[in-house]
Amino acid sequence: MSDSKNTKGPIAGERKLRVRVKTAKKKTVSQVRWLERQLNDPYVAAAKREGYRSRSAYKLLEIDDKFHFLKPGARVVDLGAAPGGWCQVSVTRTHALDGRGAKQGRVIGVDMGNMAELPGCTVMKLDFLEEGADDRIKEVLGGEADIVLSDMAAHATGHKQTDHLKIMALCEAAVDFAVDVLSEGGTFCAKVLRGGTENELLTLLKRHFQSVRHVKPKASRADSAEMYVLAQGFRRQSEDEE
Numbered sequence: 001m002s003d004s005k006n007t008k009g010p011i012a013g014e015r016k017l018r019v020r021v022k023t024a025k026k027k028t029v030s031q032v033r034w035l036e037r038q039l040n041d042p043y044v045a046a047a048k049r050e051g052y053r054s055r056s057a058y059k060l061l062e063i064d065d066k067f068h069f070l071k072p073g074a075r076v077v078d079l080g081a082a083p084g085g086w087c088q089v090s091v092t093r094t095h096a097l098d099g100r101g102a103k104q105g106r107v108i109g110v111d112m113g114n115m116a117e118l119p120g121c122t123v124m125k126l127d128f129l130e131e132g133a134d135d136r137i138k139e140v141l142g143g144e145a146d147i148v149l150s151d152m153a154a155h156a157t158g159h160k161q162t163d164h165l166k167i168m169a170l171c172e173a174a175v176d177f178a179v180d181v182l183s184e185g186g187t188f189c190a191k192v193l194r195g196g197t198e199n200e201l202l203t204l205l206k207r208h209f210q211s212v213r214h215v216k217p218k219a220s221r222a223d224s225a226e227m228y229v230l231a232q233g234f235r236r237q238s239e240d241e242e
Contacts, residue, residue, distance in 0.1 A: 043219050047085070053116075054085035055219065056151055059228070060189075061089055062217035067230060069147060069187040070094055072103045077137060077145045077181060079128050079174055080152030081109030084118050090149070091120035108141055129173055134180040144183035150174040150190035153226075164193050164225075171229070172201055178234075179208055186234035193225045205231045 043055035052058075064070045070093035078086050087109040091097055094105025097120030107121045110133075115123050122140055126133055138144060152170050171190050178188045188209065192198065205212045210233030220226055 052085050052088055053083040057085035057089050058219035059151070059217045060086050060149070062219055063189060063215050063228060063230065064089070064093060066215075067232070069189075069232065071146075072099055073105050074146040075106045075141050075143065075183075076108070076147045076149065077141065078107065078109045079148065079150040079177065080111055081123070082111040082113050082115040084109060084115055084121070086149055086151055087118055087121045090147075091118065096120040106141055108137060110137065128177050134177060138181055141181075145178075145181045145186060146183055147187045147189070148174065148178040148182060149188075153191060167191070167193050168198075168201060172204065175201070175204055175208075182234045182236075184234060184236055188229075188231040188234070190229055191226055192229050194227060201229065205229065208235060208237065209233055210235065 043058050047053070047055045047057060060070075070076070070090060072093075072095045074094045076090045076094060076096075078090060081087050087107055090105070090107045094107060095103055096105040096107045099105060109115055109118065109121050109123045110126050110128050111123075112125070112127050114125065117123055124137065124140065126136065128134075128137070150171065152174065153167055171192050174190050175188065178186075182188065188205070192201065192214075202212060209231035212229065212231045214227050215230050216227045220228075
């Protein structure tokens with residue numbers, strides 16, 4: 001994997017002949033469309049070329065290039081981490097593998113499913129919603145987290161409104177987890193969907209963070225409703241404030 005500070009990604013102005021799937025044998029129309037999109041996606045090609053496990057790595061790279069929260073020495077928890085693209089970016093930018101002392105970061109990838117081991121990252125097969133999961137993660141992390149990431153998406157049903165509600169509920173659960181594990185001044189970054197229920201999430205985040213904004217990186221497909229919420233400056237509230 002190349003150094004993420006010098007990652008080229010898709011080359012601007014690069015021309016490529018469009019690949020079409022010639023046969024739809026044993027494939028549905030939606031499967032053919034998905035395959036064609038993957039074959040013609042410059043971020044998919046860049047991820048293969050540069051050694052990232054997923055094209056979504058470029059979303060985190062773009063967000064961090066602009067807001068600079070993945071600092072050397074930071075402690076990171078990535079929820080729903082598989083296959084590990086965001087963990088790869090976090091390991092490199094926090095110097096979890098090659099840092100020394102206070103400049104060596106710590107990255108934990110949490111997922112209910114299996115995720116291949118990654119140098120510089122501790123992989124935990126765990127449901128972060130389980131009782132006591134936050135304490136287990138803090139124990140492995142060696143304290144509170146500086147950053148909680150979530151690129152999770154609930155399994156799609158095909159019903160737009162239902163899928164929207166599911167992913168927003170998942171994001172709200174990630175916020176609750178972040179409130180339990182983040183250190184003062186910490187950062188939360190998670191995938192959300194446009195669709196009409198964002199206000200409740202923003203209200204929740206503004207109670208706990210100094211700055212809350214939406215971000216749409218270029219690597220996020222233009223025709224997708226997905227975007228990212230970035231909340232910075234975590235404030236631990238007293239029991240009276242809660």
